[in-house]
Amino acid sequence: MHRIKTLEMRGISKSFHGFYANKNINLKIKSGEVLGLLGENGAGKTTLMNILYGLYKPDDGEILINDKSVRIKSPKDSMGSGIGMIHQHFMLVQNHSVAENIALGFQDVPFFFPKKYIREKILRISRQYGMEVDPDKKIWQLSAGEQQKVEILKALFLEADLLIMDEPTSVLTPQESDDLFEIIRRMTEEGHSIILISHKLDEIMSICNRVTVLRKGETVGEALVSDIDKKELARMMVGRDVFLTFDKKPMPQGDKVLEVNNLVVLGDRGNKAVNNLNFSVYRNEVFGIAGVSGNGQRELVEAITGLRKSHSGSIMLEDDTITNESARVVNTRGITHVPEERIKFGIVPNLFIYENAILKKHHSSPFSRLLFLDYDLIKEHTTNIVEKFNIAAPSINVPVKSLSGGNIQKLIIGREIESKPALLVASHPTYGLDIGATEYIRKQILNRREEGGGVLLVSEDLEELFEICDRIAVIFKGEFMGVLSAGDSSIKDIGLMMTGSLRLDSENNCRTDNKDNGADK
Amino acid sequence: MKGITGSLLNYKIDVAPREEIKGWVSSLIALISLLAGLSVIGLIFLLKGINPFYAIFRIFSGSFGSMYGFKETITKAIPLILIAGGLTVVYRGKFWNIGAESQLLAGAAAATWIALRWGPFLPGGAAVPLMFAGGFVGGALWGIIPALLRVRFGINEVISTLMLNYVAAEFIKMLVIGPWKGKTQFGYPYTDDFPESAMLSILPGSRIHIITLVIAVAAVVFLFFLLFRTRFGYEVRVIGENQEAARYAGIDFFRTTVLMMVISGGLAGVAGVGEVAGIHHHLTYPESISSGYGFTAIIVAWLARLNPVLVIISGLFFAGILVGGDAIQISLNLPAATVNVFNGIILVFLIMGEYFQRNRISFIRIGKKWNR
Numbered sequence: 001m002h003r004i005k006t007l008e009m010r011g012i013s014k015s016f017h018g019f020y021a022n023k024n025i026n027l028k029i030k031s032g033e034v035l036g037l038l039g040e041n042g043a044g045k046t047t048l049m050n051i052l053y054g055l056y057k058p059d060d061g062e063i064l065i066n067d068k069s070v071r072i073k074s075p076k077d078s079m080g081s082g083i084g085m086i087h088q089h090f091m092l093v094q095n096h097s098v099a100e101n102i103a104l105g106f107q108d109v110p111f112f113f114p115k116k117y118i119r120e121k122i123l124r125i126s127r128q129y130g131m132e133v134d135p136d137k138k139i140w141q142l143s144a145g146e147q148q149k150v151e152i153l154k155a156l157f158l159e160a161d162l163l164i165m166d167e168p169t170s171v172l173t174p175q176e177s178d179d180l181f182e183i184i185r186r187m188t189e190e191g192h193s194i195i196l197i198s199h200k201l202d203e204i205m206s207i208c209n210r211v212t213v214l215r216k217g218e219t220v221g222e223a224l225v226s227d228i229d230k231k232e233l234a235r236m237m238v239g240r241d242v243f244l245t246f247d248k249k250p251m252p253q254g255d256k257v258l259e260v261n262n263l264v265v266l267g268d269r270g271n272k273a274v275n276n277l278n279f280s281v282y283r284n285e286v287f288g289i290a291g292v293s294g295n296g297q298r299e300l301v302e303a304i305t306g307l308r309k310s311h312s313g314s315i316m317l318e319d320d321t322i323t324n325e326s327a328r329v330v331n332t333r334g335i336t337h338v339p340e341e342r343i344k345f346g347i348v349p350n351l352f353i354y355e356n357a358i359l360k361k362h363h364s365s366p367f368s369r370l371l372f373l374d375y376d377l378i379k380e381h382t383t384n385i386v387e388k389f390n391i392a393a394p395s396i397n398v399p400v401k402s403l404s405g406g407n408i409q410k411l412i413i414g415r416e417i418e419s420k421p422a423l424l425v426a427s428h429p430t431y432g433l434d435i436g437a438t439e440y441i442r443k444q445i446l447n448r449r450e451e452g453g454g455v456l457l458v459s460e461d462l463e464e465l466f467e468i469c470d471r472i473a474v475i476f477k478g479e480f481m482g483v484l485s486a487g488d489s490s491i492k493d494i495g496l497m498m499t500g501s502l503r504l505d506s507e508n509n510c511r512t513d514n515k516d517n518g519a520d521k
Numbered sequence: 522m523k524g525i526t527g528s529l530l531n532y533k534i535d536v537a538p539r540e541e542i543k544g545w546v547s548s549l550i551a552l553i554s555l556l557a558g559l560s561v562i563g564l565i566f567l568l569k570g571i572n573p574f575y576a577i578f579r580i581f582s583g584s585f586g587s588m589y590g591f592k593e594t595i596t597k598a599i600p601l602i603l604i605a606g607g608l609t610v611v612y613r614g615k616f617w618n619i620g621a622e623s624q625l626l627a628g629a630a631a632a633t634w635i636a637l638r639w640g641p642f643l644p645g646g647a648a649v650p651l652m653f654a655g656g657f658v659g660g661a662l663w664g665i666i667p668a669l670l671r672v673r674f675g676i677n678e679v680i681s682t683l684m685l686n687y688v689a690a691e692f693i694k695m696l697v698i699g700p701w702k703g704k705t706q707f708g709y710p711y712t713d714d715f716p717e718s719a720m721l722s723i724l725p726g727s728r729i730h731i732i733t734l735v736i737a738v739a740a741v742v743f744l745f746f747l748l749f750r751t752r753f754g755y756e757v758r759v760i761g762e763n764q765e766a767a768r769y770a771g772i773d774f775f776r777t778t779v780l781m782m783v784i785s786g787g788l789a790g791v792a793g794v795g796e797v798a799g800i801h802h803h804l805t806y807p808e809s810i811s812s813g814y815g816f817t818a819i820i821v822a823w824l825a826r827l828n829p830v831l832v833i834i835s836g837l838f839f840a841g842i843l844v845g846g847d848a849i850q851i852s853l854n855l856p857a858a859t860v861n862v863f864n865g866i867i868l869v870f871l872i873m874g875e876y877f878q879r880n881r882i883s884f885i886r887i888g889k890k891w892n893r
Contacts (some may be wrong), residue, residue, distance in 0.1 A: 032862045074536075258641040306771070307768065307769065326771060327768070327770070327771035328768065328770075328771030328772075328773075329771075330771075331771055339769055339770070343766075344763075344765050344766075345765045345766055346766065346769065347761050347763070347765045347766060348758075348762045348766050349762070349763065351758060351759070351762060355755065355758075359759065359766065359769075359770045360751060360753050360769075360770045360771060362756075362770075363752055363756075363771075368752045371751050371752055371753065372750055372751050372752070373750060373751060373752055373755060375750070
């Protein structure tokens, strides 16, 4: 019944611009197995899977299915041999129904009553694996988890025996992740095999049978999950011991850098996304904003950085009012910004690394003299950032899109920190990054704090907030539910506050005095 | 991201996206597309009972083979280079100006007004610069309209620039049969001829108006530096590649977009000045003034891969086709539309060549493989 009993990738190598993304990689998976593919961003996981899926052609090496060498030159070939891929970003037509999306690309439909056939098959397969989806709903009506189920159904329709899942839980809620793991279990019982790309250790430990660890494009380890622990895996992945707890030096609160008074910002639909906020950020401080995304964080950040007009209230940087100033003015006055969707906002993918390294600073001296750009100086500046922030790049003369996500973020952080801003605004700076890059970026943020800058950190990652923030405000529907100091807050309280079930002090909860920012004030 | 497989006898044709392309492969593909286009054109000649090799030989000998033809080619390359140069800037900023034809007319009208109103009172040394300045301003002002509509009201510039072509053309017609109709032109729809001081000097024995040629070459070199060495060029490229990042970087869309169109429209306007002051010496029906330079320049800009300096070469090539087409119309007794057919077929083949620029094609036989 199953076409793939074993699949092996042997000696796979692939280089881009003379830079090895994969170097002599070996990987093996049997039917009924879940193989974890673990590695930092830029370790070569996605490249390897794109080779298996036929999107890239390897420079060297071969792929064997059931011990026979196969040639996979396009996704069509790989689907033909029973390989399916669930991409991190779903490939679905938003305005079409579930059934229509699944029928796309599916060819063996009977001539008569094709709809009925598709519907019945959807219901049968979805029941078999415990993923109920209504075939008549439109994609845009579905949650991320349901959309993922549609993607899985699509692959199963094409009789995929081996499913590649690229960081499948990154878009899911914890409950949805549990559902996904249940589906994966059922599929493996049926004899399917799964390759799970991830850099979340917990996931690998709970769902995988075996794990292959990649680092810098090479296989550094392979083990049965039962034989290994998290610490060992983390060490293999990063190549040394990781300390995810920092020695955060206690710092006395410095002068006030940012003061926000009665700020109201409207969202895209004209709603009050930020509703009457008051808070201040001081030098030598990381001020965190916790909350489930979509509660006004984006609007708040955009208002502070000059990308969105405020409705009322004021924003002060030190002694200047910067309410409703343009992004360029705000930047010149000393607020830099690490944006949330780094590829969409933070870089220009087709321009060279050195051209990206001066984005936002390109208009002022020393990079711009009269109307001309000083490219010698720009390249020198870029080389400095690349060296100082450990950015792995073949050269600064390549388009920035050829860097991995982690390195792109390091470039952005480097660019935004190099000018020693009074206030650094960072939105989800480590979202989707691996442990190594995450640790590095958090360290850079703390460095900025020690150098005397203020930092406003927006994050959904509680661990991150607890680790590096001095104070944490919890935002819910555009209002602060309370401001906690990192030391004495517990996860349980913050969880209640994030969901709006608990509110500490409703009035002026952020205008706390310099020393005591406690939750119970 | 997608691949196609098909079989041809016992070969398998396989298509896969290219990751990078070497310079010589890219040029080779362009050359092959060109040759393929020429062979289809050859077929058309064959159907007409004309020896295709002879016809194609006549086209290129007509434009590049004789001194007379070559001079004509340069004459027609002047407006193409000017307009296509400006288009490289706006296209890099992803502003799809397809209204260069009307910006040319606006420049021509402005120059005509200056020549007829002020020309008789001024020496050539003053009238000529004044005309060029006026033509630039005229083209720029006409070009600013769609830029404003886009940044202020979000109106798609493809539609507005295209439609403004008709507005300008009808307006010029109205001028030359109405208020601007010349008293000395025996009822023809011409304005009066320009005074001596407002005629551009010509390379003896040709129609090449040297000053416009010099301006065109200087302009594309200047544009090259503008695009790749200045703050403005950087901002244009950032806007073109990633609008969100441009917003994040605090780049002023309004100013940059308007400036882009000032350059593109202005240079088209300068091309218009060259045509009226260098060749016709009066304003007349739009189709006589421009013969579609504003549209041909779009192909010229793309063939140059939006590199302003390469526009000189692709401009000469398309000017050659225009001239050679005229030559065979007369010598082989072909209809006037021949040149359009010729241009159209070449463009189609160049676009098809793009597919091979992006994808790698290989033929596979059992265990054997060779790439193209």
